[in-house]
Amino acid sequence: MFSQTVEYALRAMALLATNPSEPHSVDQIATATKVPPAYLSKVLQNLARKDLVSSRRGVQGGFLLCRPPDQITILDV
Numbered sequence: 817m818f819s820q821t822v823e824y825a826l827r828a829m830a831l832l833a834t835n836p837s838e839p840h841s842v843d844q845i846a847t848a849t850k851v852p853p854a855y856l857s858k859v860l861q862n863l864a865r866k867d868l869v870s871s872r873r874g875v876q877g878g879f880l881l882c883r884p885p886d887q888i889t890i891l892d893v
Contacts, residue, residue, distance in 0.1 A: 821859060821862075822893065824849070824851045824855065824856060824859050825859050825893050826890065826893055827849035827851060828849060828856060828859060828860060828863070828869075828879075829881070829888065829893055831845055831848050831849055832845070832869065832879060832880065832881050832885075833881060833885035836881045836884065836885055837880075838880075839872055839876065839878030839879060839880050840878045840879055840880075841878045842860065842879070844878070845879065863893070864879075866892075867882050868881070868882055868892060868893065869882060870882050
């Protein structure tokens with residue numbers, strides 16, 4: 817059984833893996849994964865600290881995976 821935080825992180829990572837070259841905003845990820853945006857923001861910050869995702873600012877900004885999806889495991893998350 818996973819904690820709520822891990823489940824949210826896995827949902828976000830799965831969404832980002834569906835189109836790894838396109839950045840997704842927190843709001844886009846939150847809507848698609850049904851995760852509260854404020855909580856998701858903290859989860860994504862933790863994933864960024866672990867070098868699993870990166871973020872870009874600006875109009876074309878959002879979150880992207882740092883590695884190809886096939887090189888990321890559940891244990892990494």
